[in-house]
Amino acid sequence: MSQLRVTYLLTSLAIVLMPQYAAAHDGFTARDPSQKIEKQVGSLREKMATAQAAGVPAEALQSARFVYLAGVAWRNLAITVCFWNGSKATQDLVMKLANEWTQYGAITFSAKTNGSYNVCQDASSANIRVSLDDGDTRDLYVNQEDNRKGNWSYLGNVDLSTYLVTLNLPDVVRLRTRDPGWTHHAIRHEFGHALGLEHEHQRAECAGWFNFDEIAKDTGWTVDYAKTQIGTFPDSDLAGLGTVGGYDKNSIMQYNFAKNWLLTKPGETNPCIRPDIEDLSDKDKAGIRALYPPVEAMPGPHAGLRSAKGKEGEPVQSRPTSPEDIAKEREKLNQIQATLQAKALQRSGDAEANAKAVHAAAALQDVITSLDQVESMMRPTTGSTPPAPNP
Numbered sequence: 001m002s003q004l005r006v007t008y009l010l011t012s013l014a015i016v017l018m019p020q021y022a023a024a025h026d027g028f029t030a031r032d033p034s035q036k037i038e039k040q041v042g043s044l045r046e047k048m049a050t051a052q053a054a055g056v057p058a059e060a061l062q063s064a065r066f067v068y069l070a071g072v073a074w075r076n077l078a079i080t081v082c083f084w085n086g087s088k089a090t091q092d093l094v095m096k097l098a099n100e101w102t103q104y105g106a107i108t109f110s111a112k113t114n115g116s117y118n119v120c121q122d123a124s125s126a127n128i129r130v131s132l133d134d135g136d137t138r139d140l141y142v143n144q145e146d147n148r149k150g151n152w153s154y155l156g157n158v159d160l161s162t163y164l165v166t167l168n169l170p171d172v173v174r175l176r177t178r179d180p181g182w183t184h185h186a187i188r189h190e191f192g193h194a195l196g197l198e199h200e201h202q203r204a205e206c207a208g209w210f211n212f213d214e215i216a217k218d219t220g221w222t223v224d225y226a227k228t229q230i231g232t233f234p235d236s237d238l239a240g241l242g243t244v245g246g247y248d249k250n251s252i253m254q255y256n257f258a259k260n261w262l263l264t265k266p267g268e269t270n271p272c273i274r275p276d277i278e279d280l281s282d283k284d285k286a287g288i289r290a291l292y293p294p295v296e297a298m299p300g301p302h303a304g305l306r307s308a309k310g311k312e313g314e315p316v317q318s319r320p321t322s323p324e325d326i327a328k329e330r331e332k333l334n335q336i337q338a339t340l341q342a343k344a345l346q347r348s349g350d351a352e353a354n355a356k357a358v359h360a361a362a363a364l365q366d367v368i369t370s371l372d373q374v375e376s377m378m379r380p381t382t383g384s385t386p387p388a389p390n391p
């Protein structure tokens with residue numbers, strides 16, 4: 001925790017001492033704390049990449065990807081929001097920007113009751129429970145690391161039933177007039193996480209292009225912690241979890257990095273450098289639409305459609321995500337695993353083929369085990385009607 005205090009002190013000093021702070025992003029405090037789920041998803045990605053290399057059929061990995069995406073996207077398409085604190089003006093700004101996402105995907109944020117913003121009272125007040133004030137003296141971070149400093153959100157439909165705050169935006173109040181662009185980026189970015197999206201800059205394309213020593217120096221983070229926030233996810237064609245489509249350097253889900261955080265190499269162009277942005281990119285819009293396709297595409301009133309786009313340019317594939325459909329994909333996964341297992345047990349004279357079969361069966365079993373672990377962190381799918389907001 002001490003390094004976090006240092007970060008805060010440095011941030012405060014930067015604000016006080018550096019009028020150019022706003023443009024320079026010295027006081028970068030974004031630190032999405034969803035480490036538990038992201039570590040598990042990272043592990044699942046790694047297992048999927050290994051399985052793909054081991055020759056596990058693509059169909060099995062597609063099923064695993066389907067089960068993950070169906071779990072991380074919200075089932076209820078009206079996602080409820082409440083505020084622990086903050087002025088109406090700040091709440092208005094937050095919801096105005098958050099609602100931009102809802103123009104592109106079949107979801108709505110329900111933040112008001114009878115014309116007034118929902119006030120959070122406990123962990124069942126709403127799906128997304130926002131704090132805008134890191135000076136709030138109540139104990140709002142019970143059962144979780146005290147993350148009152150910095151802007152962050154947990155990821156999508158993760159089970160957060162014991163946490164009071166699920167999305168934190170304290171810097172909005174400090175920076176909304178000083179640096180509107182930074183503020184707009186922060187709000188849109190954190191609500192992207194809340195809808196299930198992960199960091200764009202953690203994709204394979206940016207591997208090797210960050211200066212982690214500089215990042216650690218500027219933030220007060222350790223190099224290892226910086227790597228968890230900015231370093232690259234294990235990746236493969238089929239392990240694209242929490243991201244949709246090809247790498248998009250203009251994504252709102254990428255940080256606006258300070259120049260010294262990105263490496264330059266002679267004769268090469270860093271593929272992840274871009275000017276600071278504050279708007280959703282075209283691919284952000286397409287991505288949220290793919291994760292939450294239009295309601296009219298749904299075949300029945302209770303059968304939600306989810307989809308996931310493959311590599312850039314591939315058609316969007318719609319997939320129904322009723323519990324039965326998820327069970328079907330699970331069954332497919334288990335059957336392929338049983339086939340691989342049977343093959344692994346058959347001994348032929350070809351030692352190399354035997355070893356390969358054993359390796360593939362083990363790799364897919366690892367994917368299934370890892371997927372179970374991720375699934376156990378999601379909000380239960382049964383009885384998934386959203387909790388009613390408080391009046």
Ligand SMILES: [Zn+2]
Pocket residue numbers: 030032189193199
């Ligand atoms: Zn983030």
